[in-house]
Amino acid sequence: MDRIIQKKKWTPQRITLISLGVLAFLFISYQFLFADRQTSQKVDREKVTIGNVVVGSFQETIVEDGTVVPYHTRYLDAIEGGVIQDIHLKSGAIVEKGDVIMTLNNTAVQLDVLNREAQLYEQINLLRNTRLSMEQNSLSLQTQLAEIDYRINLLKPRYERNKALFEDDLISKEDFEAVEEEYLYNLRRREYTYESFLKDSMSVADQLRQLNESEKRMVQSLATVGRMLENLTIKAPINGILSTPQLELGQSVSPGQRLGQVDELGSFKVRAEIDEIYLSQIDTGLDASFTYDNKKHPLRITKIYPNVSNGVFEADLAFLEEIPKDIKRGLSVRLTIALSKSKEALLVPRGSYFQSTAGQWAYVIGENSDKAVRKEIKLGRKNLQYYEVVDGLEPGDQIITSTYDPFNDKDVIILE
Structure with missing residues (x-):
């Protein structure tokens, strides 16, 4: 008599397939829950610049353009109109107060x-x-x-x-x-x-x-x-050097027309053009300096012209020490203007990284590490060399200070 053979439910093949499926599920879950998903990029250490976070003396400064101008300038304006009858002195002449420069005729x-x-x-x-x-x-x-x-x-x-x-x-x-x-x-x-x-x-x-x-x-x-x-006789108002435009005999002159200027000899100041964003921070009494002929010359702001034109306003700065002997009117200088007094602060070097991060994050290198990890930071004021660290960094930290453009916002930079 034949006997019915029951089919086995848990065959070795089935057990193997289920085991493989469980292992795959566990692996995927592990990758989803625990695996490191940070993006990274390898970079040659020699191709980046690294800066140290230090505690040091900090003074907020800005750099602006300035021009050397005479300290005293008196303009020659025609009070009465007329026709130029005589030109007694020409541009570049050294004049004394009261010297006749030109005469006008007006019947x-x-x-x-x-x-x-x-x-x-x-x-x-x-x-x-x-x-x-x-x-x-x-x-x-x-x-x-x-x-x-x-x-x-x-x-x-x-x-x-x-x-x-x-x-x-x-x-x-x-x-x-x-x-x-x-x-x-x-x-x-x-x-x-x-x-x-x-x-x-x-x-x-x-x-x-x-x-x-x-x-x-x-x-x-x-x-x-x-x-x-x-008023038809134009005279020098002060001692100095005469500057006039091209004027000719018989030329008509209108009332109020500027005929030139007399600049005081040997006395100069610097007129700075400053970005309008600093208007609220600039005040008389602030110190500044510029380098000329390998020597630093200290200045002080004495007057501010608050009218803004083309995004800048002007300020006059007086020399605090002897004026360089060979300095001339019209010389362009780079001014360093101090916006605050010196104080101790946590500092990080300036670099191209700021253009990519606006001071909100940086690649921070761990101690004895070959990795630079992206970290949120906060930077404040600046001067020519440093940014002031507000938050996110500690003394002894290192960051990459060169440009971040090649890194494409990777989370980790591996330094080789």
């Missing part, structure tokens, strides 16, 4: 000055005649008072004698009244004349004061009118 101004002077002289003469008339009137009143006093002095003794004689019935009443009437008349006349003199004196004093002030103003106006002619 209209000359005629205008003559007319104004004639009018002013006429007004001045009229004022002086008025003052003379008032003084003569005052003198006439004083003369009248003197005459009245003289008459009173003559009549008073006569009046007193006749009064006594009349009281003694030695003269007639008519004779006494005649003398009395004349005496009293002169007393009343003196009273009225003196009262008129007092009023006239007060009025004359006030009017004379006004006349004198008017005359003074007219004399000043006369001087101002006279200076209109002087």
